Amino acid sequence: MASEMKLRIYGMDCAEEVTLLKRELLPVVKNEERLGFDVLNGKLIVDLSGTDVTEGDVLAAIERTGLRSEHWRDRSETTDDQSFWQQHQRSILTTVSGLFGLVGLVIQLALGGETESVPISSIVFYSIGILAGLVLVLPKAWRSLFSLRPDMNLLMSVAVVGAVLIGEWFEGASVAFLFSFSLLLESWSVGRARRAIASLMDLSPPTAHLRDQTGDVKDVAPADVPVGSVVVVRPGERIPLDGRITKGTSSVNQAPITGESVPVEKENGDEVFAGTINGDGLLEIETTKAADDTTLARIIKMVGDAGSKRAPSEKWVEKFAAVYTPVVMVVALLMLLITPLAFGDQWSGWLYRFLVLLVIACPCALVISTPVSVVASLAAAARNGVLIKGGVYVEVPAHLKAIAMDKTGTLTQGAPRVIDVVPMNGHDEAELLTRAGALELNSNHPLAKAIVEETRSRGMTIPPADNFVTIQGKGASGVIQGKPFWLGSHRYLEQRGQETPEVHQQLESMQEAGRTVVVVGNDEHVCGFITLADAIREETRDAIAKLHEAGVEQLLMLTGDNEGTAKAIAKEAGIDEVHAELLPEDKVTAVERLVEQHKHVAMIGDGVNDAPALARASLGLAMGAAGSDAAIETADIALMSDDLSKLPWLIHHSRRTLSIIRQNIAFSLAVKALFVVLTFAGFASLWAAIAADMGASLLVIGNGLRLLKS
Template sequence: MELRIQGMDCVEEVALLKRELVPLLGSDERLSFDLLNGKLSVDLSQTEITSGEVFAAIGRTGLKAEVWNDRQDDPVNQSFWKRHQRATLTTVSGMLGLAGLVVQSLWPTSGELVPPVAIGCYLAGILAGLILVLPKAWRSIVSLRPDMNLLMSVAVLGAIGIGEWFEAVTVAFLFSLSLLLESWSIGRARRAIASLMDLSPPIAHLRDESGEVRNAPPADVGVGSVLIVRPGEKMPLDGRVIKGASSVDQAPITGESVPVEKEIGDEVYAGTINGDGLLEIESTKTANDTTLAHIIKMVGDANSKRAPSEKWVEKFAAIYTPVVMGLAILMFLVPPIVLGGEWSDWLYRSLVLLVIACPCALVISTPVSVVAALAAAARNGVLIKGGVFIESPARLKAIAMDKTGTLTQGAPAVMDVVPMNGHDESELLSRAAALELNSNHPLARAIVDEAKQRGMNVQPTENFETIQGKGASGSIGGKTFWLGSHRYLEQRGQETPEIHKQLEAMQAAGRTVVVIGNDQHVCGFITLADAIRKESREVVNQLHAAGIEHIVMLTGDNEGTAKAIANEAGIDEVRAELLPEDKVAEVETLVRRYEHVAMIGDGVNDAPALARASLGLAMGAAGSDAAIETADIALMSDDLSKVPWLIHHSRRTLRIIRQNIVFSLGIKLVFVALTIAGYASLWAAIAADMGASMLVIANGLRLLRNN
């Protein structure tokens, strides 16, 4: 069974469903939860359990279930209320609370009475803020498992009970706002997965048994089918080249910085982009089994199984709420019954206890601190997607980094121009640029850009010809020159042992080599590489100084390139030639070893690893949409130096939050003692609670200062 569970957006609902379904099914292995999509899969094979029993068990939790339909998430099929319910209620709650405050301040009243009109606004605002929370609070009461929803409800009711209507509506609004942000984050992650689907083309050019080529959806293409992939098109399925040669941009899948030459027998991946050659490929996987399909599934799985640690306040609520309510009841009943005390006196003391126990200062201070921390981070070019992620950087012990676009610029650049046989650098570079002038290949663009930066006037060649999958040739000054790869040089038979040794050394150092020659000899070669970012080395040093124990590079590039960049950047460990699933496995190994692990990347191929890590950071300015949306934090300026800053900012935020918690609870403990001793009044309790709220809010707002 595949079911959509309305309201399943956090681990609380998962735990609730497991309590009802595991006894019915006998094992939690029969349950699979996808929090991103609110999807529950139930395995009923080899059981006598009916779907009706499953629906009944889910109904006992108070949640609603319906049969899964892929079209339900389409905004076209949703009403306005369903799409904007939480945002609308939160907005209404805030506006009504503000309206009540305005009415109360302007309404002519005697004494301290709150005008009925203001009470009406406050009450409506409270209902708007809590209408989605109260059912969960009720479930926590019924199941005898107090949670944050019950804590918020009690806080609001306590504030209403002592006439603090504005305080009550403020708590309701802030909690509703936090739930809205959580829902928004899940929606963004869900849309990120949907955007991955756009990498796969909607049609495949299928050659049938008669030799005719027809268009078909990739989902309808079986293993062993022959597909035509034209220049510039995306690969519709994973396959093997059976005819033709071309360069293929594999960056969306493997993260390689330069296109890879493909010829007969080489593998290609769905979603990668064909270069300038016509390819015929034999499909080796169905549409739901391609590497891209596995990436999409891994992102969803990693998010659904990566249960965030339960917040301290939620753990505290499970003890705090029943203990305080129990103490208030005991304070009201025991002294009069056992000690013969005055009922009215002890009722008053119990009310004072409930008032001072109202966790408003604790509840309000934390979101204020978090919002201030998020705002300060945004001003520094760091987009943090919700308060849950602001604390994570402070606990990091290890960091995994992608190479291309993260530690490096993400595009090839000319490193060396090596002339030979009487030619000079200027002549060699100008001839190479002339041959590459009309090519869109990244290596070609890098060579042309280098020539222009040196002030060369590059003229196009005559009789230009592309050598499919190998290089190019043309006439310059009446003489024919060619340009190509090391492999093409070997095929021409013009390679000498000395040149071979030199090229092998360059390639081992992580350089891509372009050879230029004529019919008589090799004129020289140009080496290119993805240049390291200027700040990478310093950032790695700062991360170590900040307490990061281990930094590892994870890349799809070849080992020579990876090691060269790692040595230059001061990386502790290198893992090269990795596919997306390999990166996930490496991150999982790090998580088991260090527990708190961040992954930094920028490509679609990094998305599963970003989702699996304890904390995912995306390079935002040039990163892919999937990486940015999947990550918990995006560095919008592509400035790696923001990572050490983020770690220090997170630690400062944690310090302030802890200060606020200790102060809030300290004030309450003092007043609890005074209440029991009979020295606290209701108004003193109210003043202490409001004073504590103001102080912790002011302390939280210190995070807005530059640090």
């Protein structure tokens, strides 16, 4: 039996449908935590693990709500298999409702004259208009009444019926039309939001140019390309799958995945992502992942699933709406029963105000605003190279007071590079580097690779080393152009007895500054030394400064490296506090102390040893491009470009999201409060209340979608 059901629910455009589904599904699954609702995508996730509930039980419960469901199909259109009537019934019925209501009004004005009575012909047209406006609503209203759980559909139905009973046929027809029109606009605007967000993530090309075993190239779907195959990517095309370049060089626009604004030069052996855009070179790429496991596919899946992981604001709004609606209904009922008796007024006038308050009790504009804002925020972040794994994590960065950071691969580049070349005793930099390059040419040690890379980057030719010997744990020696040379550490220099006080002082000073020193010499003297370090990333200093400006009170470095190196990097980067020579469990302890002190704490790292600390922090962030799978899977947010400058961007983006959510909530409540006051004062009408509610829904959705332009 499947442990999880993913269903598309047609017509789930508002909190009312969510409430309706919960009403039927909760008795079946017993626990609300097993239900995940993504209103924006019309998606329902039901966790059936550890239960004896079958898929048939769930589908039967959904059928009782009157909503239509089908098994979720990723990236499929919701209207693919719908008939014309299913696609357009709300539009048709709304048009009929409006036209017949208008005809009824024209007849009433033409035949009624100054009389208060409504002509029979007008009543007929009004009735058809009302029926067309409510035909999709009445079944839901009946189920709501039968279960004694009033919802928007029941409130509107009662308002229309009440208007008819007191002879306000035009008001009743207006409310039926406006309510149907508001549902149509709401469905359209939510659909527009779905399409806008889906288009942001629709980056995969439909075909891949696969080179088969005979060498021929044929077009196939990316899903049909086996891992390890070779695909050809022509200039200007999107790369169909994650892989490694085996032939060709080109610049690749990685903005869709990493958010980098400048194309990155790629050559043999470099990794590329699906969905990124090839520049002007022809590339051959060996695929490393299947279509459903690429970085892009994982991003799309995470953004798609993120809508069901609700943000704190969403949960608050839902709880508020659950209290707000019945409270307003009780107030309306008390007003209807008590006020006419207390003031001796006519019942009909207060009955009308009662109906207006029923319309105001509808919480839809309030509830729909938050999920739209959250999912728009998630999609915008993904396009900027920041993968947020759920709405629950969108608001956390806005509150951060402390951030702990790993050193290697996070603050630094994660690989050593040559910092200083210090020749001595008549040698020059070129001679020193070429001698060191010759002795390190065949070594796989990171320091050796850095020296060889530096030598080649300066355009120098590396001579061969004869009689090459590796001195285990100490260095290497060989004969270069007929003369013996050796290379090794400070300790090896001491063992050789060739160290002078001047050299010793220089080497100690470099090591205290966090540099690793490689000494080069011959049998006569020390030729010089080369210092290397894991250099900080170009953006690190600026990112740290911006984090301080953003109000982060404490920035810490947590590293397993030695204290001298850690302090040197921290000073260069602008870090407040350093904890060095830590084991993974020590990092967890340090993060726990921070959480106790500041409550809202983030940990950012890239290695397997960072995963426990990432899990313990209030918010775990991973360096996504070069980070380990363990760190990326554990983290709540991944920086796909390994760009620390995205961290202050994320904090400001989170605050902007929170600000827009608060604006939407405040605006929705202000509209409700205004109409409550106007209703008591006798200045509100049914059609104006529902028009205001409809307008509020559209405005808060539009305001939330502004986040797509972040």
